[in-house]
Amino acid sequence: MNNTTDIKTSPKRLLIIDDEENMRHMLSVLLRKSGYIADTASDGHEGLQMTEKTQYDFILCDLKMPRMGGMAFLKSARDRLKSTTVIVMSAYGTIDTAIEAMKMGAYDYISKPFKTDEVYLALKKAEERENLRRENFQLKERIRKIEEKYKFGNMVAKSRAMKSVFKVVEKAAQYDSTVLVTGESGTGKELVAKGIHYEGTRAKMPFIPVNCGGVPESLLESEFFGYKKGAFTGADRNKKGLFEEAEGGTIFLDEVGEMPLPLQIKFLRVLQEQEIRPVGDSKIKKIDVRVIAATSKNLEAEVKKGLFRQDLFYRLNVLPVKLPPLRERTEDIPLLIQHFINRFNKKLDKNIKGVVPEVMAILLKHRWPGNVRELENIIERAFLLTEETMLSKENFPPDIGAASDKCISDSDHELSELFEGYSLKAAQKILEKKMITRALTATGGNRTKAGRLLEISHPSLLNKIKIYNIEI
Numbered sequence: 214m215n216n217t218t219d220i221k222t223s224p225k226r227l228l229i230i231d232d233e234e235n236m237r238h239m240l241s242v243l244l245r246k247s248g249y250i251a252d253t254a255s256d257g258h259e260g261l262q263m264t265e266k267t268q269y270d271f272i273l274c275d276l277k278m279p280r281m282g283g284m285a286f287l288k289s290a291r292d293r294l295k296s297t298t299v300i301v302m303s304a305y306g307t308i309d310t311a312i313e314a315m316k317m318g319a320y321d322y323i324s325k326p327f328k329t330d331e332v333y334l335a336l337k338k339a340e341e342r343e344n345l346r347r348e349n350f351q352l353k354e355r356i357r358k359i360e361e362k363y364k365f366g367n368m369v370a371k372s373r374a375m376k377s378v379f380k381v382v383e384k385a386a387q388y389d390s391t392v393l394v395t396g397e398s399g400t401g402k403e404l405v406a407k408g409i410h411y412e413g414t415r416a417k418m419p420f421i422p423v424n425c426g427g428v429p430e431s432l433l434e435s436e437f438f439g440y441k442k443g444a445f446t447g448a449d450r451n452k453k454g455l456f457e458e459a460e461g462g463t464i465f466l467d468e469v470g471e472m473p474l475p476l477q478i479k480f481l482r483v484l485q486e487q488e489i490r491p492v493g494d495s496k497i498k499k500i501d502v503r504v505i506a507a508t509s510k511n512l513e514a515e516v517k518k519g520l521f522r523q524d525l526f527y528r529l530n531v532l533p534v535k536l537p538p539l540r541e542r543t544e545d546i547p548l549l550i551q552h553f554i555n556r557f558n559k560k561l562d563k564n565i566k567g568v569v570p571e572v573m574a575i576l577l578k579h580r581w582p583g584n585v586r587e588l589e590n591i592i593e594r595a596f597l598l599t600e601e602t603m604l605s606k607e608n609f610p611p612d613i614g615a616a617s618d619k620c621i622s623d624s625d626h627e628l629s630e631l632f633e634g635y636s637l638k639a640a641q642k643i644l645e646k647k648m649i650t651r652a653l654t655a656t657g658g659n660r661t662k663a664g665r666l667l668e669i670s671h672p673s674l675l676n677k678i679k680i681y682n683i684e685i
C-alpha cells in the first residue's frame with residue numbers, strides 16, 4: 214500500500230476517540246506507523262480534556278460511546294476545533310447521523326466496520342483540504358501584507374512618485390491645513406481627500422464632497438452657506454449649507470477651478486475667517502471645517518488668465534499634493550490590477566487569479582488617458598466577460614494596446630520619411646533629437662522629467678540638448 218508514503222511527509226497530531234480498546238489500539242499502531250503522532254481517548258469526555266491541552270490536526274471520533282458520545286463531544290468542543298479536522302466513525306452509520314455530525318462541524322465520516330484503506334483515504338482527503346486551506350490563507354495574508362505596505366486609506370501604490378505622495382498625505386492627515394490635490398482625471402484625487410479625512414482626527418465627523426462644476430452658479434452660494442427663511446421666493450424655512458453639514462469634519466471641493474469668480478471672493482473670506490453667512494441672514498456663524506480642494510486644471514495658469522483668484526489659490530495651496538498620471542508610474546499597474554482583482558472577486562463572488570503575461574505587457578504599455586479609473590473599469594469589464602481564472606486578451610477592449618502599436622507603426626512611417634540611406638549613426642542622431650524634443654514637449658520643457666522619460670541622466674540630457682541645438 215503506497216498511501217503510507219503520502220501521509221508520511223509531515224508528522225501530524227491525531228486523536229482517536231473510541232470506547233473499544235481494540236479499535237484504539239489497532240488504529241493508533243497503524244497510524245503511528247504511517248507517521249502520525251497519535252493519542253487516544255476512551256470517550257468524548259476524555260477527548261474533551263485532551264483537546265484542552267493539545268492542538269490536534271485530526272480527530273477520529275466514534276459516535277456511540279458511554280459517558281459522552283461523538284455528537285455531544287462535537288457540540289462541546291466546536292469552538293476549540295476550528296483548525297482541527299474531525300472524521301466521525303460509526304457502526305450505526307446512517308446517512309442521517311453523518312449529516313447531523315457534519316452539521317456539528319465534522320468533515321467526513323466512515324462506517325464501521327471499515328478497511329484500513331478507508332481510514333487512510335479519509336485522512337488523505339482531509340489533509341489535502343487542509344493544505345489547500347492553508348495555502349489559501351497564506352496567499353491572502355501575503356496579499357494583505359503587500360497591500361498594507363503600499364497603502365494609504367483605500368489607495369494602493371508602490372512607485373517612488375506615489376510613495377512621496379503618501380508621505381505628504383500621511384502628514385496632512387495629522388493636521389488641519391488646507392490641501393490642494395491636483396492631477397489628471399481618474400488619478401485618485403477624491404481617494405486622497407477621503408484618505409486624509411478618514412486617517413485623521415476628524416474621521417468620525419462628516420466628509421462632504423461637492424463638485425464645484427456640477428452645481429448651477431445661481432445655487433452655489435445657498436448650497437455652500439445655506440439660507441434663511443424668506444431669503445428668496447421659495448425659501449420657506451431655514452436651510453443649512455454644506456459648510457454647516459460638514460461641521461467638525463471636512464468639505465471636499467472637487468473641481469475647484471470651476472468655481473465662478475464672485476463665489477471665489479466669498480470663499481476666500483470663509484477660509485480666512487472660518488465663518489459663514491447664510492443667504493438672507495445678517496448674522497455670521499463660526500464654523501470648524503477642514504477644506505480639501507482638488508482640480509484637474511492647472512490653477513496657476515488659470516490665475517495668469519485671470520480666471521482664478523491668486524489670493525484664493527495661495528489660501529488653498531497650503532499643502533499641495535500632485536498626483537502623477539498612471540502612464541508615468543507603470544510600477545503601480547500590477548499592484549493596482551491585483552488590488553482590483555481582489556475587490557471584484559469579493560464583490561462578484563469569483564476566483565480570478567490574475568491576468569495572462571501577454572495582457573500584462575499590453576496593460577503596462579497602454580497610455581491610460583483615463584488613469585486609474587480606466588484601469589479599474591476595464592478590469593471590471595474583463596471580470597464580467599471571462600469564464601476562466603486568468604483574464605486573457607479577449608476579455609479586454611481591442612483598442613487597449615492598439616495605441617502603443619500604432620505609435621510604433623507611425624514612428625516607422627515617420628522614420629522612413631525622415632531620412633534616406635542606411636547609416637545607423639545618422640538615423641540615431643535624427644531619432645535622438647526627435648525623442649528629446651518629444652519628451653521636452655510632453656513635460657512642458659521640464660528637463661528633469663524629460664530625462665526620466667527618456668531614461669537618461671540629467672547631465673547627459675543637457676549635453677545632448679547642446680549638441681543637437683534643441684530649443685526649449
Ligand SMILES: Nc1ncnc2c1ncn2[C@@H]1O[C@H](COP(=O)(O)OP(=O)(O)OP(=O)(O)O)[C@@H](O)[C@H]1O
Pocket residue numbers: 367368369370396397398399400401402403404405467509549552585586589
Ligand atoms: N491608488 C489607487 N488605488 C486604488 N484605487 C484607486 C487609486 N487611484 C484611483 N483609484 C480608483 O480610481 C477611481 C478614480 O479615482 P478618483 O475618483 O479618486 O479620481 P479623481 O482624480 O478624483 O477623478 P476625477 O478628477 O475624474 O474626479 C476610483 O474608483 C478610485 O477608487
